[in-house]
Amino acid sequence: MKDLSKRIALYPGTFDPITNGHLDIAERAIQIFDHLIIAVAVNPAKQTLFSEQERIKLIEKAVEGLGSFEVTSFSGLTASFAELKGVRAIIRGLRMISDFEYEFQMALMNRKLKPDADTVFLMPSEKYTYLSSSTIKDIARHQGQIDCFVPKAVAEALREKFGGKK
Amino acid sequence: MKDLSKRIALYPGTFDPITNGHLDIAERAIQIFDHLIIAVAVNPAKQTLFSEQERIKLIEKAVEGLGSFEVTSFSGLTASFAELKGVRAIIRGLRMISDFEYEFQMALMNRKLKPDADTVFLMPSEKYTYLSSSTIKDIARHQGQIDCFVPKAVAEALREKFGGKK
Amino acid sequence: MKDLSKRIALYPGTFDPITNGHLDIAERAIQIFDHLIIAVAVNPAKQTLFSEQERIKLIEKAVEGLGSFEVTSFSGLTASFAELKGVRAIIRGLRMISDFEYEFQMALMNRKLKPDADTVFLMPSEKYTYLSSSTIKDIARHQGQIDCFVPKAVAEALREKFGGKK
Amino acid sequence: MKDLSKRIALYPGTFDPITNGHLDIAERAIQIFDHLIIAVAVNPAKQTLFSEQERIKLIEKAVEGLGSFEVTSFSGLTASFAELKGVRAIIRGLRMISDFEYEFQMALMNRKLKPDADTVFLMPSEKYTYLSSSTIKDIARHQGQIDCFVPKAVAEALREKFGGKK
Amino acid sequence: MKDLSKRIALYPGTFDPITNGHLDIAERAIQIFDHLIIAVAVNPAKQTLFSEQERIKLIEKAVEGLGSFEVTSFSGLTASFAELKGVRAIIRGLRMISDFEYEFQMALMNRKLKPDADTVFLMPSEKYTYLSSSTIKDIARHQGQIDCFVPKAVAEALREKFGGKK
Amino acid sequence: MKDLSKRIALYPGTFDPITNGHLDIAERAIQIFDHLIIAVAVNPAKQTLFSEQERIKLIEKAVEGLGSFEVTSFSGLTASFAELKGVRAIIRGLRMISDFEYEFQMALMNRKLKPDADTVFLMPSEKYTYLSSSTIKDIARHQGQIDCFVPKAVAEALREKFGGKK
Numbered sequence: 001m002k003d004l005s006k007r008i009a010l011y012p013g014t015f016d017p018i019t020n021g022h023l024d025i026a027e028r029a030i031q032i033f034d035h036l037i038i039a040v041a042v043n044p045a046k047q048t049l050f051s052e053q054e055r056i057k058l059i060e061k062a063v064e065g066l067g068s069f070e071v072t073s074f075s076g077l078t079a080s081f082a083e084l085k086g087v088r089a090i091i092r093g094l095r096m097i098s099d100f101e102y103e104f105q106m107a108l109m110n111r112k113l114k115p116d117a118d119t120v121f122l123m124p125s126e127k128y129t130y131l132s133s134s135t136i137k138d139i140a141r142h143q144g145q146i147d148c149f150v151p152k153a154v155a156e157a158l159r160e161k162f163g164g165k166k
Numbered sequence: 167m168k169d170l171s172k173r174i175a176l177y178p179g180t181f182d183p184i185t186n187g188h189l190d191i192a193e194r195a196i197q198i199f200d201h202l203i204i205a206v207a208v209n210p211a212k213q214t215l216f217s218e219q220e221r222i223k224l225i226e227k228a229v230e231g232l233g234s235f236e237v238t239s240f241s242g243l244t245a246s247f248a249e250l251k252g253v254r255a256i257i258r259g260l261r262m263i264s265d266f267e268y269e270f271q272m273a274l275m276n277r278k279l280k281p282d283a284d285t286v287f288l289m290p291s292e293k294y295t296y297l298s299s300s301t302i303k304d305i306a307r308h309q310g311q312i313d314c315f316v317p318k319a320v321a322e323a324l325r326e327k328f329g330g331k332k
Numbered sequence: 333m334k335d336l337s338k339r340i341a342l343y344p345g346t347f348d349p350i351t352n353g354h355l356d357i358a359e360r361a362i363q364i365f366d367h368l369i370i371a372v373a374v375n376p377a378k379q380t381l382f383s384e385q386e387r388i389k390l391i392e393k394a395v396e397g398l399g400s401f402e403v404t405s406f407s408g409l410t411a412s413f414a415e416l417k418g419v420r421a422i423i424r425g426l427r428m429i430s431d432f433e434y435e436f437q438m439a440l441m442n443r444k445l446k447p448d449a450d451t452v453f454l455m456p457s458e459k460y461t462y463l464s465s466s467t468i469k470d471i472a473r474h475q476g477q478i479d480c481f482v483p484k485a486v487a488e489a490l491r492e493k494f495g496g497k498k
Numbered sequence: 499m500k501d502l503s504k505r506i507a508l509y510p511g512t513f514d515p516i517t518n519g520h521l522d523i524a525e526r527a528i529q530i531f532d533h534l535i536i537a538v539a540v541n542p543a544k545q546t547l548f549s550e551q552e553r554i555k556l557i558e559k560a561v562e563g564l565g566s567f568e569v570t571s572f573s574g575l576t577a578s579f580a581e582l583k584g585v586r587a588i589i590r591g592l593r594m595i596s597d598f599e600y601e602f603q604m605a606l607m608n609r610k611l612k613p614d615a616d617t618v619f620l621m622p623s624e625k626y627t628y629l630s631s632s633t634i635k636d637i638a639r640h641q642g643q644i645d646c647f648v649p650k651a652v653a654e655a656l657r658e659k660f661g662g663k664k
Numbered sequence: 665m666k667d668l669s670k671r672i673a674l675y676p677g678t679f680d681p682i683t684n685g686h687l688d689i690a691e692r693a694i695q696i697f698d699h700l701i702i703a704v705a706v707n708p709a710k711q712t713l714f715s716e717q718e719r720i721k722l723i724e725k726a727v728e729g730l731g732s733f734e735v736t737s738f739s740g741l742t743a744s745f746a747e748l749k750g751v752r753a754i755i756r757g758l759r760m761i762s763d764f765e766y767e768f769q770m771a772l773m774n775r776k777l778k779p780d781a782d783t784v785f786l787m788p789s790e791k792y793t794y795l796s797s798s799t800i801k802d803i804a805r806h807q808g809q810i811d812c813f814v815p816k817a818v819a820e821a822l823r824e825k826f827g828g829k830k
Numbered sequence: 831m832k833d834l835s836k837r838i839a840l841y842p843g844t845f846d847p848i849t850n851g852h853l854d855i856a857e858r859a860i861q862i863f864d865h866l867i868i869a870v871a872v873n874p875a876k877q878t879l880f881s882e883q884e885r886i887k888l889i890e891k892a893v894e895g896l897g898s899f900e901v902t903s904f905s906g907l908t909a910s911f912a913e914l915k916g917v918r919a920i921i922r923g924l925r926m927i928s929d930f931e932y933e934f935q936m937a938l939m940n941r942k943l944k945p946d947a948d949t950v951f952l953m954p955s956e957k958y959t960y961l962s963s964s965t966i967k968d969i970a971r972h973q974g975q976i977d978c979f980v981p982k983a984v985a986e987a988l989r990e991k992f993g994g995k996k
Binding site: 616 | 858862863864918924934937938948949950952953956
Binding site: 006028031032033034088089094104107108118119120121122123126 | 172194197198199200254255260270273274284285286287288289292
């Protein structure tokens with residue numbers, strides 16, 4: 001009998017909102033794992049533009065029809081949520097050096113807390129190197145064009161928030 | 167029917183010789199994949215301390231009994247060898263920033279050449295951050311203690327080459 | 333007829349306040365371009381020590397007599413302001429690795445938004461590597477000596493704010 | 499007569515709270531200097547979990563019996579406090595690249611302000627690479643296990659603040 | 665009368681051979697300057713795949729019809745050649761952090777040697793982040809597809825050297 | 831009785847040749863330690879411009895009269911030489927990120943081999959950031975001006991090797 005925990009991976013993040021860069025990582029992960037849990041990290045101390053429910057819905061629309069994805073949310077430690085879900089692999093995207101150090105620190109800490117879960121780093125397409133949720137929000141706030149950076153539903157949701165033109 | 171190519175991963179490297187850091191990465195990879203091909207990259211332009219056959223044998227001894235490993239060698243492009251073996255995931259260890267940039271350049275290039283294979287980065291235990299085959303060889307050359315850095319068979323092989331004391 | 337847009341460059345920044353490091357970059361830029369627009373970026377979401385008008389005046393005093401400078405302010409996206417001003421080159425100083433990644437992300441994003449404007453990076457004198465507006469303000473707040481780090485008018489303005497001794 | 503200022507070093511930090519990584523640096527410093535002043539930097543603009551007095555007490559408990567340590571606090575510029583205490587060496591730990599640039603900027607600035615004091619960088623054990631006061635607080639906040647990351651008194655103080663189980 | 669030295673820039677490099685990444689930088693430079701001197705650095709101590717004359721010809725073919733380019737070669741210090749040519753701006757592409765430090769060291773040294781010439785950094789399109797002359801040569805050596813990485817004449821020249829298929 | 835091993839530090843390096851940047855580090859070290867051993871690392875596998883004896887002599891001339899320095903050479907592992915000399919602190923200069931990773935790897939390895947010796951990092955003046963023995967040699971080889979980068983005796987020795995003008 002095969003170990004099913006190997007078939008599932010967890011992709012945690014703030015996703016405020018999901019961008020094409022996040023989507024690129026999710027699609028790469030589903031090439032390697034049978035099932036991917038995309039989990040919105042809920043942190044009451046951090047203010048977000050989109051609510052927990054909005055972020056989940058925007059991800060659900062973005063991954064619809066793309067494969068075996070499950071979209072959910074969690075609060076608390078990523079390592080504990082990974083253990084709860086019985087996954088071994090935590091997916092993280094690495095775009096830049098500054099990601100690298102923060103992500104490594106997180107990955108080493110998660111490994112100390114729950115040695116069974118390990119972080120797997122994937123690299124997005126180089127065309128998403130410049131993308132981050134915060135720059136997207138900044139552009140949308142100033143009515144800049146965002147359609148090529150985020151899924152369609154996210155672009156619409158950002159325009160609703162900030163009143164930008166299509 | 168499940169896609170078997172998802173179950174296999176390729177871990178390429180020079181492995182001159184394999185260290186405990188490489189072994190740590192291989193053991194992490196086998197937690198996520200069902201089968202791991204450890205492949206010695208043969209590059210006639212680069213001089214190595216151990217021959218292709220020696221390097222394969224030292225890896226075979228190191229992974230004996232640890233899981234479903236296959237040890238082999240290849241010359242030419244990693245992306246082509248990945249395609250030949252029908253694997254989707256190429257495993258690489260990331261220890262440091264300087265690894266990061268070289269590895270990303272390689273990964274992006276491999277992805278351009280063969281879009282079906284993608285690089286998956288794993289992080290060794292922090293206790294192997296300082297380890298590299300070249301520093302190990304340097305220590306062995308000066309008769310320093312290497313037993314805690316490499317598998318037993320490698321330590322012996324290095325002492326045979328350099329005449330160090332146990 | 334020559335393309336005049338090549339002769340003008342835009343140097344955007346928060347400049348809260350302008351330091352000798354910023355001035356060094358502006359003086360290097362005017363060696364390469366005929367005219368430099370130094371533009372205070374106004375972001376209502378960010379609190380600054382000096383008001384928009386104060387920042388403009390401190391820059392004006394600092395560049396007085398040094399060449400063909402225009403000092404102004406803008407809100408919104410840098411790329412849009414560059415387009416409005418008809419400039420092709422956006423000047424940014426690079427002091428350190430951490431500048432590098434943030435600046436590259438910004439530059440790539442600006443390029444996506446307005447492909448006609450491109451970012452040109454200049455390197456300040458190595459003696460300004462340690463300088464940043466925030467460390468200057470920190471030193472001034474604790475009555476430390478700041479005269480060798482900022483233009484004269486800025487040193488006086490900081491002393492007025494924090495009551496430091498000359 | 500020997501210059502006694504060479505025998506004393508200053509280790510400044512926020513220490514909110516002290517971790518095993520800080521302790522590791524302090525113990526390395528006392529191998530090189532005769533006496534170490536561990537100084538809690540008090541910055542009214544920064545909110546801390548532990549008060550100035552709590553932070554001092556937690557450090558005192560942690561270094562008790564380990565050597566010639568003095569625990570104190572200061573506000574204002576580190577360079578000025580170093581001058582006041584008559585020390586030449588300011589100790590800082592370097593774990594990662596991102597530490598490196600911030601620390602270098604600080605060190606260069608301190609050197610400009612007070613050329614007599616110079617920064618000495620020590621490297622903690624690689625097992626503390628992932629440790630930072632803020633990640634420790636984050637884990638404690640979510641009732642994660644923190645006992646192997648901080649001195650005993652700190653673990654207890656964090657449990658008192660956040661109500662975590664032992 | 666306008667200062668003509670501002671209109672010309674120097675783009676030095678080994679160009680063994682020129683890639684689409686180099687070409688991207690050259691095309692960005694010609695948007696800012698009126699005339700660009702692309703100069704093959706000749707260093708007898710470094711072995712190159714293509715001779716000085718071959719490298720010049722491959723660049724000439726690549727930039728043909730793209731604007732006001734001059735292709736030449738030089739030996740010795742870049743700063744001295746910049747002075748000889750009467751240029752103020754030395755163009756360099758920055759792709760990655762590892763470029764950054766080497767390039768900054770070179771730029772600071774050039775500035776010390778000849779303060780009149782200053783280095784201007786441009787950023788290639790993110791799609792060329794992974795490109796370098798040495799990886800191109802490595803792929804060509806193993807008969808990999810190189811047509812999308814280099815100008816047409818370079819691809820042919822590489823196939824002639826290594827016998828790869830089109 | 832005081833522990834004398836704390837008073838001595840070892841500053842190892844290739845010093846081919848010593849530069850003003852190395853000298854800056856040595857002068858900073860002697861502010862903190864009572865005695866500094868500057869040790870030329872002799873590695874038969876690496877080709878150097880100056881012989882072991884020449885490198886020692888150039889250092890001796892450079893530090894003459896500056897304080898309690900001892901100039902010597904060693905082959906083999908730095909950690910072993912530190913043990914032999916009974917020193918606890920190994921001095922290394924950190925100029926840049928790329929230094930950082932290599933130096934940390936070395937320092938961690940030395941610490942594993944000989945836990946009693948620890949590496950102490952000092953930061954040179956920012957005006958020496960760009961300096962390295964290899965760029966100095968490159969400039970001298972092309973008859974560039976080197977007098978402000980190296981001690982007087984080194985400038986003369988380089989001119990003797992390469993025939994540069996004063």
